Amino acid sequence: MSQPDPKDTQLLVFDVDGVLTDGTINLDDHGVETKRFNVRDGFGMKLWMNKGFQIAIITGRSGEALKHRLATFGIEDELIIQGSGNKSESLDKILAHTGIDEAHIAYLGDDWPDLPAMRRVGYPMAVADAEPEVIAKARYITTRKGGHGAARDAIAHLLECKGRYSPE
Amino acid sequence: MSQPDPKDTQLLVFDVDGVLTDGTINLDDHGVETKRFNVRDGFGMKLWMNKGFQIAIITGRSGEALKHRLATFGIEDELIIQGSGNKSESLDKILAHTGIDEAHIAYLGDDWPDLPAMRRVGYPMAVADAEPEVIAKARYITTRKGGHGAARDAIAHLLECKGRYSPE
Amino acid sequence: MSQPDPKDTQLLVFDVDGVLTDGTINLDDHGVETKRFNVRDGFGMKLWMNKGFQIAIITGRSGEALKHRLATFGIEDELIIQGSGNKSESLDKILAHTGIDEAHIAYLGDDWPDLPAMRRVGYPMAVADAEPEVIAKARYITTRKGGHGAARDAIAHLLECKGRYSPE
């Protein structure tokens, strides 16, 4: 059986720390956390959604910073899953909510907890600086590191597969 | 028709995120954003203005951090445009306020939203780590990345074109 | 006499600044400090402890940020030593509390204050960007820099020595 074609991707799932950020956990003396997102990732995510495709988030950690970042993106609450102890189960929830087939889902990850979900989706992707075991399971590896434009790179790649990535 | 000469630049327009910063959107649990500006960019901006040239800012995002950074620079309020949904329209406002000809304007950008304004000005420039489509439209590409001295580099280049960049 | 075998390591000691962080001391106008930890180091530390091994922390500085980071890791209070003026003496306390032999202890350091403790343990390790004098005393040098996954790298190396590093 042939592998799913990336041009058929309808939904793109992102891990957060190490994917939408550079993996730093910035904590101050009061326990307040700061996350380092990337402006061009944000532009890419809006571009992807404006073309009619969907975004979901699955992260093992929890925090308010992510909510603040995503507030204006228009992602449905059911597709933002924080505190996930099992990313494959979180993927089940996303499948149930959207009705999209696994074959039409792409996933961008960086570390072992992403592997159970990556093994199931049609198009698993890894950030440039992902752990070796994650790189090994990815069908596409971004040229940029997490938090340094990896998400934009992944979106550009998928839209290029669809022939729809152009500023004109 | 020959292209405008960079030595005739009177006004330099900067995007913010990814140009005056490294493109990181640093958000804490309370939604407070921190921007990472660069001290040498600031020195360059003051040098440029002290020699009688102007600076304008056009950014799609909004926030108080930018105002705090620019507070001591002496840039007119009308030349600091935040929340721009269309940077070409924002450029119109700058043209109307200053009366400077497009041919005498330089613009330093990094991503697609900068392209409509970059196409109109006399001297479009891109930061070293700009998106490929922006690099392709630039007449000058800085050697430094956004937030790592790209603005200083652009100013040094323009002043060198004018024969006016020297610490002596 | 042969050197201790890293596969016998039972306890791994970490310095903090420059090892679990990138060595930046981020201070704001109010004196509040922010530490830059790494999400994949955290995953590695949990993996190490879940396999029944121990972690201790010895740092010369003090602050609340570290406590917030370690809160969910389950490290005993006696094994988190802040404000250490003499890391060899701090090691004594860890030995007394755990009863583990020096030969079965590994230590990951980056700078001169780590040397007195590194000289005593069975398996001294240095981060990729450690001071030369620390590199010289290490039996293993991580490929990643402090705060950029050095701790994960050290744990992966020790677990590989034990034949127990695999996501399967």
Place this chain on the structure above:
Amino acid sequence: MSQPDPKDTQLLVFDVDGVLTDGTINLDDHGVETKRFNVRDGFGMKLWMNKGFQIAIITGRSGEALKHRLATFGIEDELIIQGSGNKSESLDKILAHTGIDEAHIAYLGDDWPDLPAMRRVGYPMAVADAEPEVIAKARYITTRKGGHGAARDAIAHLLECKGRYSPE
């Protein structure tokens, strides 16, 4: 006349932004600034002072973060000059207060405002990523960038010139 010998250096002057930090001006929505110092620079500064030598600070900017960082170092108030509009004049104050000869002073800088002071001291030094005009005037260029250990490097170099840099 021969140049002053670096082994005779008694006082080391540091610029702050771009020298003791990486040059980022981190500003949040409330105008609170965070400075990124380096833990190993701090160790070097204490080492230098413990051996009986002096440190002074001259910076064009002002803020509380610097005071918090230097609080435990024991530098005299008169040798910490913030808001300097003319670093050569600030050097005069340091000379008057300490009575040390210019020939026995080293200065670590990164940008044009440091040049007037650098030209006067016996041993001008530049961080690895200093502006080209500053590199050109330096007798020593650190291998590390500002905020990434440049100050530690400069101190190690001076102590090596004196034959006094060793962890033993």
